[in-house]
Amino acid sequence: MTVRVAIAGSTGSIGTQTIEVIRAENEREPGSYVVTALSAGSSVDVVLAQIEELGPEVVAMADEASRQEVAAQAPGVTLVHDASDLVEVADVVVNGVVGFAGLAVTVETLRAGKRLALANKESLIAAGPVVQPLRSTPGAELVPVDSEHCALHQCLRSSAAPEREVARLLLTASGGPFRGRSADDLAEVTVESALEHPTWAMGPKITVDSSTLMNKGLEVIEAHELYGTSYDDIDVVVHPQSVVHSMVEFSDGSTIAQLSMPTMHLPIGYALGYPDRIATPFGRIDWETLGSLDFEPPDRATFRCLDLAYDAGRAGGTAPAWLSAANEVAVEAFLSGKVRWNAIADVCVDVLERHDGVNPTSVDDVIEADQVARRIAHEIVDQP
Structure with a gap:
């Protein structure tokens, strides 16, 4: 067919x-x-x-x-x-x-x-x-299609009753180009350095989001929306090799992970062929040369965008829309040289502080929320 x-x-x-x-x-x-x-x-x-x-x-x-x-x-x-x-x-x-x-x-x-x-x-x-x-x-x-949620999708297929058996979703993050660096180290980072992702080849907006961990924060919200899992049961772990794409922990303590070499071809092919799998082995692992797999907690103090996303997700309504819009404006401003890298989180904080608490019931409501948040973000970015 x-x-x-x-x-x-x-x-x-x-x-x-x-x-x-x-x-x-x-x-x-x-x-x-x-x-x-x-x-x-x-x-x-x-x-x-x-x-x-x-x-x-x-x-x-x-x-x-x-x-x-x-x-x-x-x-x-x-x-x-x-x-x-x-x-x-x-x-x-x-x-x-x-x-x-x-x-x-x-x-x-x-x-x-x-x-x-x-x-x-x-x-x-x-x-x-x-x-x-x-x-x-x-x-x-x-x-x-993104690697983490595709991994969760595959892991959850192993459960006959995920609504009862799933204890926790674990999203892995590469840590981006600035993993291990302090906030002081990152005060003067350049656009070029923010775009040097260690494992993934992506567009500039997503690459900058990875450098701030906003990308992972937005993925936490997406995981909640996709699978209905409470924010309290969604965790993030830094895994620099980007081979374990995400994991699901079950009620009996078992953890099932999806592993493959980092390539977007695999999740794209998974979505195209679903519920079957395609025949081309994208991401196949050479187990003789793979080496170690390392894990560590994220540095939430330096990469503040991660917790901002949790806060917006828990607030609900149009708060995630406001965060997404504010982040887009802030990233565009960073890429064009108008703000520093560490100001991306500041812009998002300032915008969310003015969130109006609206609960959307239509696409028009979402569009309005996006426009309002963008206008506020632009005002903040354009301040002398």
């Missing part, structure tokens, strides 16, 4: 690696996957090359000028503005859009009763109360 795949964010890290997985699987079994739709912002040359290779039916381009340029050079393709328009022609939608902009794809995929391969954690974090009811839509499936 051929699986029809739509890739939202096709020119980004997740999008291009999804294409690599599909290419590898189709080499093993021709016609296993067909890419029916793509979306991107403004990367015209990359999109045109993807159209030539993959032959999609529909392409969404957020930028008007880029959309017109692609339409002129690819006349046989239907061009649309909104990435959520890709859902209709797919069995599986890979949401690799970066940031809050991925919300529409998440909502429309689940609403349509399709499988969502979710790499865009912000949409679930910001809109958890709105997204959750959509997961009960007949046919809808949410399979996480």
